[in-house]
Amino acid sequence: MRIAVSSGKGGTGKTTVATNLAVTASRAGRSVGYLDCDVEEPNGAIFLKPRITETRPVNVSIPKVDLLKCNGCGQCGKICQYSAIIAMNKEVLVFPELCHGCAGCWLVCPTGAITESHRQTGQLELGLAGDVHCVGGLLNIGETMSPPVIAAVKEAAPAVDLLVFDSPPGTSCPVIESVRDSDFVLLVTEPTPFGLNDLKLAVEMVRALKLPFAVVINRADVGDGQTKRYCEHQRIDVLAEIPDDRQVAEAYSRGEMACDVIPKYRGLYGDLLTELEKRITAHDR
Numbered sequence: 061m062r063i064a065v066s067s068g069k070g071g072t073g074k075t076t077v078a079t080n081l082a083v084t085a086s087r088a089g090r091s092v093g094y095l096d097c098d099v100e101e102p103n104g105a106i107f108l109k110p111r112i113t114e115t116r117p118v119n120v121s122i123p124k125v126d127l128l129k130c131n132g133c134g135q136c137g138k139i140c141q142y143s144a145i146i147a148m149n150k151e152v153l154v155f156p157e158l159c160h161g162c163a164g165c166w167l168v169c170p171t172g173a174i175t176e177s178h179r180q181t182g183q184l185e186l187g188l189a190g191d192v193h194c195v196g197g198l199l200n201i202g203e204t205m206s207p208p209v210i211a212a213v214k215e216a217a218p219a220v221d222l223l224v225f226d227s228p229p230g231t232s233c234p235v236i237e238s239v240r241d242s243d244f245v246l247l248v249t250e251p252t253p254f255g256l257n258d259l260k261l262a263v264e265m266v267r268a269l270k271l272p273f274a275v276v277i278n279r280a281d282v283g284d285g286q287t288k289r290y291c292e293h294q295r296i297d298v299l300a301e302i303p304d305d306r307q308v309a310e311a312y313s314r315g316e317m318a319c320d321v322i323p324k325y326r327g328l329y330g331d332l333l334t335e336l337e338k339r340i341t342a343h344d345r
């Protein structure tokens with residue numbers, strides 16, 4: 061089972077839900093993997109505190125040009141959709157940070173002047189937090205393309221009963237890369253006008269991807285009830301409402317998880333896990 065925990069907006073409690081869910085499932089006897097796909101700001105490890113056993117570079121493909129073989133035909137620049145390679149007067153310029161590694165330029169080059177090379181854009185950290193297998197991705201500072209690092213995190217997923225994807229916030233390419241092959245998407249929101257606006261965008265995204273989904277409302281007792289009314293109107297199930305609890309905020313600020321330090325949250329996350337498993341199983345039939 062692959063559950064993606066996502067949100068249209070940052071700061072809604074997505075990592076709190078993802079880490080508590082992973083630990084709750086592990087304590088209930090499932091073999092669990094936690095994949096931190098929020099590679100621009102991975103912070104699941106602050107709470108899970110995995111013992112890192114391995115690091116791996118994440119490399120992307122880029123072109124390498126041998127000007128001695130170049131005839132100046134300009135085909136490489138014409139095929140590149142990202143202006144990452146430009147040919148002018150037998151001079152070929154490559155802008156590696158714009159390159160998407162699509163291979164178009166070296167496939168189209170008639171003289172074999174372009175070959176595939178690589179550069180590192182991030183790294184993976186693999187480790188264990190209790191019995192939870194953790195894989196975290198980290199995009200190098202200054203890099204803009206996170207999807208290859210997210211794809212590498214998912215490729216490194218352990219063979220377990222349950223994978224929890226902690227996806228980046230928003231609705232753009234990195235989020236789609238994170239959620240697209242999940243069995244269920246849990247959208248975490250907060251009941252504020254900003255939260256509701258971004259929830260609506262996230263709902264549009266998961267509907268376009270045709271993924272089953274439901275909502276968790278964090279800090280549920282603030283706001284004016286518009287988020288719940290929107291979910292009712294759209295027939296979206298709200299699987300849990302997490303109260304605005306000072307104890308949770310204090311645990312968070314200490315890098316601790318609610319399910320570790322506040323007993324009532326073990327039940328809340330246990331019920332959420334049961335509900336998710338029920339829905340995924342029903343959807344698979």
Ligand code: SF4
Binds near residue numbers: 123139140161
């Ligand atoms: S690999 Fe693709 S994106 Fe990169 S320079 Fe070549 S054509 Fe452009």
Ligand code: SF4
Binds near residue numbers: 133172
């Ligand atoms: S396609 Fe190959 S030969 Fe043509 S300009 Fe580019 S590098 Fe040179």
